Amino acid sequence: MSQNADVLVPPSPLPMNPDTLGSSSLWDRLSNWASEHKAVVYTIAGITVVVTVGGAVYYFSDSGKPSTGPESTTSGKRKTKKDRKKTKKGVADGEAASEKSTEAPPKSTVSVEAEDELPQVDEAIAATLSEQEKKDYAAKLKAAGNKAYGNKEYNKAIELYSKAILCKQDPVYYSNRAACWNAMSDWEKVIEDTTAAINLDNEYVKALNRRANAYEQVNRLSDALLDYTASCIIDSFGNQNSTLSVERLLKKVAEEKGKLILQSKERKLPSPHFIGNYLQSFRPKPAPEGLGEDVELDENTGKGQLQKGLQAMSKKTADGYAEAFDAFQKAVDLGDLDHHEGLAYNLLGTFHYLAGDNKEALTELSKSIELDPTLTQSYVKRASMHLENGERNRATEDFVQAMNQNGEDPDIFYHRAQLHFITNEFSEAAKDYQRSIDLDKDFIFSHIQLGVTQYKMGSIASSMATFRRCMKNFDKVPDVYNYYGELLLDQQKFQEAIEKFDTAVEMEKATKPLGMNVLPLINKALALFQWKQDFTEAEKLCQKALIIDPECDIAVATMAQLLLQQGKVTEALKYFERAAELSRTEGEIVNALSYAEATRTQLEVQEKYPRLAARLQSMGGGMPVMR
Numbered sequence: 143m144s145q146n147a148d149v150l151v152p153p154s155p156l157p158m159n160p161d162t163l164g165s166s167s168l169w170d171r172l173s174n175w176a177s178e179h180k181a182v183v184y185t186i187a188g189i190t191v192v193v194t195v196g197g198a199v200y201y202f203s204d205s206g207k208p209s210t211g212p213e214s215t216t217s218g219k220r221k222t223k224k225d226r227k228k229t230k231k232g233v234a235d236g237e238a239a240s241e242k243s244t245e246a247p248p249k250s251t252v253s254v255e256a257e258d259e260l261p262q263v264d265e266a267i268a269a270t271l272s273e274q275e276k277k278d279y280a281a282k283l284k285a286a287g288n289k290a291y292g293n294k295e296y297n298k299a300i301e302l303y304s305k306a307i308l309c310k311q312d313p314v315y316y317s318n319r320a321a322c323w324n325a326m327s328d329w330e331k332v333i334e335d336t337t338a339a340i341n342l343d344n345e346y347v348k349a350l351n352r353r354a355n356a357y358e359q360v361n362r363l364s365d366a367l368l369d370y371t372a373s374c375i376i377d378s379f380g381n382q383n384s385t386l387s388v389e390r391l392l393k394k395v396a397e398e399k400g401k402l403i404l405q406s407k408e409r410k411l412p413s414p415h416f417i418g419n420y421l422q423s424f425r426p427k428p429a430p431e432g433l434g435e436d437v438e439l440d441e442n443t444g445k446g447q448l449q450k451g452l453q454a455m456s457k458k459t460a461d462g463y464a465e466a467f468d469a470f471q472k473a474v475d476l477g478d479l480d481h482h483e484g485l486a487y488n489l490l491g492t493f494h495y496l497a498g499d500n501k502e503a504l505t506e507l508s509k510s511i512e513l514d515p516t517l518t519q520s521y522v523k524r525a526s527m528h529l530e531n532g533e534r535n536r537a538t539e540d541f542v543q544a545m546n547q548n549g550e551d552p553d554i555f556y557h558r559a560q561l562h563f564i565t566n567e568f569s570e571a572a573k574d575y576q577r578s579i580d581l582d583k584d585f586i587f588s589h590i591q592l593g594v595t596q597y598k599m600g601s602i603a604s605s606m607a608t609f610r611r612c613m614k615n616f617d618k619v620p621d622v623y624n625y626y627g628e629l630l631l632d633q634q635k636f637q638e639a640i641e642k643f644d645t646a647v648e649m650e651k652a653t654k655p656l657g658m659n660v661l662p663l664i665n666k667a668l669a670l671f672q673w674k675q676d677f678t679e680a681e682k683l684c685q686k687a688l689i690i691d692p693e694c695d696i697a698v699a700t701m702a703q704l705l706l707q708q709g710k711v712t713e714a715l716k717y718f719e720r721a722a723e724l725s726r727t728e729g730e731i732v733n734a735l736s737y738a739e740a741t742r743t744q745l746e747v748q749e750k751y752p753r754l755a756a757r758l759q760s761m762g763g764g765m766p767v768m769r
Contacts, residue, residue: 212291212299212318213348260286260302268308280309287318296322313339317349324352332356344751345376351384358391363398364739367391368750371743375754392743396735403722403731409497411467412726413693414460414657417496421455424519424553425585430482447473448486458657467493474506484514492523498726500527511543518544522557529561530727537561552581556588563591568599586616590625597629605629620649624662631665636673640666660687660694667700680704695724706741711748715741 261279271279287302303319306312320335336353339346354369370391373384411417429435429452432445439446451469454462470490473479479486491506504527510520521544528536541558544551559574575592578585593608609626616622627642643666650658667683670676681704687697702717718741722734748755 212288212321213314261305263305263308265308271309276309280306280312280315283309284312284315284318291318291322291325294325296325311342313342313346313349316342317346317352320349320352320356324356327359329356329359333360345754347373347376347381347384350376351381351387354387363391363395364743367395367739367743368746371747372751372754375747375751375757392736392739393732395739396732399735399739400722400728400731403735404728407498407731409494409499411460411463411493411497412695412724413691414458414463415659415691415694417463418458418657419659420496421492423557423587424522425582430485433482442476444473444476444479444486445482447476448479448482448489451489463493467497481514484510484512484517484520487513488517488520488523491520495523495527496726500530500727503527516547518548518551518554521547522554525557525561529564530729534565550581552578552585552588555581556585556591559588559591559595563595563598568595571595572599586612586619586621589616590621594625594629597632602633618649620646620653620659620662623649624659624665627662627665627669631669631672634672636669640669640673643669658690660691660697663687663690664694664697664700667704671704677704677708693724695721698724702737702741711741711745715745 260282263279263283268276283302283306287299287306290296290299290302300319300322303315303322306315307319316335316339320332320339323329323331323335333353333356336349336356339349340353343349350369350373354366354373357363357366357369367388370384370387373381374388377384379385429449433439433449433452435453437449439449441447441450447469451466451473454465454469456462457465466489470486470493473486474490477483487506487510491503491510494500494506495503504524507520507524507527510517511524514520521540525537525540525544528534528540538561541554541561544554548554555574555578559571559578562568562571562574572592572595575588575595578588579592582588589608589612593605593612596602596608597605606629609622609629612619612622613626623642624646627639627646630642631639643662646662647658647666650662663683664687667680667687670683671680681701684697684701684704687694688701691697698717698721702714702721705711705714705717715738718734718738722731722738725731725734
């Protein structure tokens with residue numbers, strides 16, 4: 143849904159049309175609005191996901207390690223909230239001053255007696271002790287356990303903590319014994335003892351973190367995620383290790399589920415709007431000689447199927463694109479295409495790419511280049527896939543090869559500019575967009591993207607001037623008004639922006655009543671939300687967009703955010719899961735599932751720890767920020 147690391151990942155990391163830019167600004171506006179309102183926001187580097195509880199928001203980034211050492215207390219009692227606050231300020235009244243520490247526990251103020259002076263305790267003896275004796279015995283045994291732990295005598299420490307537990311059911315004792323099991327990598331025992339500690343004190347942060355780590359070790363990732371999330375809320379997000387762990391686990395859970403989804407996922411084409419935008423990012427060309435409508439070809443031949451596919455594409459409907467995909471596959475299978483074989487592989491590779499099958503697409507586009515090196519589109523399309531795979535150098539090389547074939551092809555400069563744009567090389571992008579315009583001034587998207595790039599560079603006046611020229615020279619093109627509206631909305635000129643979106647909507651209705659671009663509707667929804675917090679109208683507009691284009695990923699994601707903002711978490715989760723279904727590639731699926739898992743965890747926190755949900759809600763509410 144975007145071209146940069148600050149927002150959600152788009153259907154293709156290499157945006158092939160300005161529509162992907164629109165997605166970017168949608169999420170940027172959501173982000174900007176939320177950061178200025180009553181959200182609990184923690185900005186961190188890296189890929190970011192969000193968990194919200196009761197309308198509040200927090201971010202997570204790279205991984206961290208949980209605390210593993212035992213605690214030492216003077217009385218064996220858990221600290222009060224006031225005590226914990228003092229500890230964070232450096233007043234170490236026994237329990238470790240930092241949850242991040244992995245050092246040996248601080249020395250206890252209770253003296254550690256010689257082994258032969260330690261109380262001998264079993265269940266029978268413990269039953270005969272007075273409450274004061276139990277308390278005193280437990281403190282001595284625990285102090286000795288801490289000393290043994292510090293000396294890495296874990297079995298001895300376990301024995302001492304176990305005796306202390308016989309005297310007193312204290313969550314610290316269970317947690318400390320769990321630290322020993324942790325050091326010995328006995329994860330099931332860690333889970334058992336930390337669970338006992340949490341049952342005695344369900345806001346025991348160190349025990350939650352320790353159990354979360356053990357859950358992660360045995361691959362119970364959802365359980366680990368829930369514990370780390372609860373820990374974050376209890377600590378008011380003060381423990382960076384926990385917040386980093388949540389982000390890491392969200393991604394890890396999403397990756398595991400994403401792999402399973404990909405294994406069974408049916409490869410299918412995205413919405414016709416998505417396909418149309420991709421195809422129109424290449425300048426239209428007449429049908430190749432011998433394949434035009436004036437030529438009658440046998441559909442039982444490769445050329446006949448190639449002609450059929452080209453004609454089906456012109457319908458610009460879901461059925462038409464599906465028919466074209468099938469025809470191009472048959473054309474390649476039948477063969478006998480003569481000099482059109484390179485084109486056939488180009489088109490088949492294009493549709494495999496659109497369906498999310500990059501491996502097959504790369505093979506076919508490479509075959510197209512081998513058959514017809516002059517077909518520059520094949521290089522450009524392959525470059526986008528290399529970039530999507532993180533192979534920037536190979537993408538750059540494809541553009542070099544394309545220019546060696548035809549250095550005057552404006553499509554090459556337009557798409558190379560897109561590469562520069564998504565890698566934030568805005569100055570280079572502007573040069574290539576301008577070169578594309580110089581070679582073909584009638585291609586509207588080069589003008590639009592130039593205006594947006596100028597805006598990204600901070601040249602607001604130049605950007606506005608570019609769009610005013612566009613509205614004068616391309617006054618019947620709805621995209622111009624839509625993207626100009628986005629820039630106005632970014633400047634919080636709400637009324638003007640909505641007027642531009644309305645103009646774009648009316649133009650879309652007039653020119654494409656059955657297959658209109660729904661982005662202006664979504665933009666207007668977000669404008670109303672940001673300006674007036676009008677959830678009702680914003681939802682209506684998103685629903686309308688989804689009726690027109692049920693597979694519009696931007697509309698689905700926007701609906702999820704609007705619902706989440708209103709605390710309708712269960713409904714929001716359905717839309718996040720739908721976003722995962724609409725995803726084409728593994729990266730997109732993982733991104734969508736991260737949001738779904740974050741939302742699912744929110745529901746689990748609310749169910750298991752209702753007090754924590756209420757606490758987080760009291761911290762503040764706001765729109766989840768997508769960065």
